[in-house]
Amino acid sequence: MRGFATGRLGIDFFIGEDIVKTLKLAVVAFALLGGVAHADVIKVGVVGPFSGPFALQGKSFKAGIDAYMAVNGNTVGDDTVEIVYRDIPAADPAQSRALAQELIVKEGVQYLAGFYFTPDALAATALLEQGNVPMVVMNAATSAIVTKSPYVIRTSFTQYQVSSPIAQVAFNAGAKKVITVVSDYGPGIDAESAFKVAFEAAGGKTVESVRMPMSTNDYAPIMQRIKDSGAEGVFAFLPSGPTTLGFVKAFNENGLKDAGIKFFAPGDLTQESDLPALGDAAVGMQTTFHYAISHDSDANRKFVEAAGKAIGNPAEVNFPAVGAFDGMHVIYKMIEATGGEQDAAKAVDAIKGLSWESPRGPVAIDPESRHITQNIYLREVAKAEDGTYYNKEIQTFEKQGDPGLAYVK
CATH class of the missing domain: 3.40.50.2300 (Response regulator)
Incomplete structure (x- = not known):
């Protein structure tokens, strides 16, 4: 034709x-x-x-x-x-x-x-x-x-909308040095930028920034890089799905949680459908997001x-x-x-x-x-009495717009 x-x-x-x-x-x-x-x-x-x-x-x-x-x-x-x-x-x-x-x-x-x-x-x-x-x-x-x-x-x-609040949460939690790890495409770059701007404005330091190809499925080398960075915390973003499940499991299985490295992310990384597979290892993980199924x-x-x-x-x-x-x-x-x-x-x-x-x-x-203006919630993975896992909303950042629009060229 x-x-x-x-x-x-x-x-x-x-x-x-x-x-x-x-x-x-x-x-x-x-x-x-x-x-x-x-x-x-x-x-x-x-x-x-x-x-x-x-x-x-x-x-x-x-x-x-x-x-x-x-x-x-x-x-x-x-x-x-x-x-x-x-x-x-x-x-x-x-x-x-x-x-x-x-x-x-x-x-x-x-x-x-x-x-x-x-x-x-x-x-x-x-x-x-x-x-x-x-x-x-x-x-x-x-x-x-x-x-x-x-x-x-x-x-x-947007990633700016949900990733900016977690930066202040990370700083308040005592993580003054953080490494960022994101998928190398638009939302990942936005998430990285949003976190770094807010975290450094709070007084924190980004010691390293890692961008992974979207095709990445072996996270062991990334986990070693996080350990070697000397960071007290990691901020991560990957598109929700098999990638996020694999990354969070690797974080737990490679001993980063046991080593005291704090984990911070937008809510894609603890989506409710993944929580049964993550199990007890996910309990206590904090993310910021616009929605949780448990919203009251x-x-x-x-x-x-x-x-x-x-x-x-x-x-x-x-x-x-x-x-x-x-x-x-x-x-x-x-x-x-x-x-x-x-x-x-x-x-x-x-x-x-x-x-x-x-x-x-x-x-x-x-x-x-x-663009939608909405509340962003700090959520913590919790375990209910019936043994199921859920994201429990513990703090509200009200009427959040999109700070990322200020950086669009």
């Missing part, structure tokens, strides 16, 4: 002539309808890892979406909401862009959502303005994503019940589920504000400043950045 590259509205990807014709016909139809399109069925395209090593996170996306629709129905006004899923097992920007393009052009979705990995979310942002489609980021955690298009809204978190509120109990039914195993409900649940709330509000018409600018304007009670606590969409 022959094709060409186009730079219109910042889009510089390769597209075929048949897709170009489809886009042109869509634009003509759009103009004939007076600039807006209306559908009795409103499609939401969700891109995420529904197979492969990160499939649990994709299942959590779906559980959160299903839970929201179970509680609130599948209609907004006279329109029916339909979810169209696309699978991307691991970070793959080219595939993410292709899937998003397919959803917009062939499936006719009015909203894009999901996006577990930052590179996948960034790749799709170039399509939004020409496609007249808002995108709701339900997980990807690099600050820069919301700056790439005025049609991006985030209902998850009626809204959260209803959410956990609905999401547990949707996923089939309540123990598998994970933090991407709450990002998806709240993402659907935002999408429903956009559909309501536009009366079902396809008008991305109007939809996004309608939710700027929107506030509501989430399962995670009070949240709001910042009208300037379109």
